Amino acid sequence: MVRTRKFRPLNCNPAVSTPIKRSCMTVESLLLLRDEYNKDHPTNPIIADKPALIWYELKMRLQCEDEKCWLGEIDDKVKRDTIQKQLFAPDHPPEWIKNPLEWLTNLDIDSVMEQYQEKYADFEYLGTTSIDYDYIIDKSTGTCVEDLLCKFDLAKAIARGKQRFAAVFNLDKHDEPGSHWVSMFLSVPKKTIVFFDSANGGVPAEIRRFVKLVRSQNPEYKFIATKKEHQKKNTECGVYSIHFIIEMLHDYDKMLNIALKGRMPDKAMTRYRRKYFNRPK
Template sequence: MAHTRRSKLKDVGIKACHPRIKGRDGDCLPSEVLKKVSNTLGAPRNLTLKGGKVLKRWITRRTKCKSERCWVEKTQMDPSEKKMIVTRYFRPTMPDNWEENKTEWLDTLNITNVIQQYEEVYPEFKFFGANPIDFSAPNPYKKDSLEKKECLQDEICKMDLKKLMAQGKTKLGFVYNLDPSDKEGSHWIASFTDIPAHRSYYFDSYGYEAPPQIARFLRSLTLQDPSMKLQYNARRFQYGESECGMYCLYFIIRMLKGDNFRKFCRNPPSDSDMTDLRNWLYSKKN
């Protein structure tokens, strides 16, 4: 992953490619898929057989676009097959409005779609979603008196660390919004739990203390595992208003890749790094 000299970003994979893909920037598609794309675009058979740079140059001229994602979008493939290729080999689609506003706030789906791909790459990882701050409050949509005892995000409230370990889920990711479920959303924060290491990490890109709801939830983990240690980020990463969601994504990715939490907090990337990171964690249609 190439960055400017002053960038403090660490590797997050190949630009715009699904995180399972290994190789060079821009090479998301394996040769067999690339040949299928070229066939649907009408490439001469001799070029398709050659493959490589020669074939890619032909596809670029044919489609008038440079990215592999754009090549796939330009084909006349069956829609279901095209969707399968896009889902399997590329990052989630970058929202169209980001072209005009490159620092648009991330919504719940923007966050979830990225992290769910990491669940595919790391089978030991489970993501519990991007949730409002009142995730543990009684569910307002349940009318029955017994159902009302269920919290808004029952999967989190009933989380059992031993059961998760037995299922092979040892790394847990959470993203929260400081707004409750009846509001539009404000600031994203995150936590990450490493069960075998007996560690839970809280991250706020502004460096603020954990709100009571999150602090209470993290303390509840120590009741299940008395050896669990809680660590909190007190260093400010973010100085603008738009990149909290991107910082949360970067935090969870780096924890999955095994970064030391304290070292991670001592070396914060900039807001502009996070804006640039959007081009790696999302793919453009054209």
């Protein structure tokens, strides 16, 4: 009897569509992996052509602990890395293994939110930025800390097919080390701009300037600021910020009601780390 290694499912890129339950593999990726495997095993190839059968053959033959390990069959590193990003949620930093409550960096936040931009064609992620996003860092060119925000043009964005927008801000300025993450969500269908601070620290003047910019282009937009302190500890503001945006994309009305009137405890955000990221090897 052949003994198999314990196989663990991974968190997928939310944009992935897969025919296999608890798998991140697309039909295309399974066919590619089969062909890559067969190149190295010409005398004992995988002959299956149905996705479920290919998946089973790869699992039994490669004896890996997860699907990400299968990508080792792909010789081209660039292709391998590209496919990994297409299929799986990002790995969390190794530092989290020793400190599971490590603060999220801008790179951590971007790696998650960019995948949701892939999932929703009408969603544009405007990035992570310091709160002084509209500070002009190059007067000769008029370049701001974050041009996507300081030069935001609602009409042009809608013309590109975008209906929902989000950004994550750090309350420190661009030349400061970083302090607390907050987020903002703009909905064209709802004609709202929603500001979310998990610690309820008030609305920064810079956020109000962005609202003023949008309203100068379309005065119908309503500004909503959540005024409930969900966060009681000091480690999960980054997770709160991305969770708010993700759930607003899933169900705007439900998430807004929770943000305004419900309760999102710190422990729940700690659990969401395990949903939005994979543990690295």
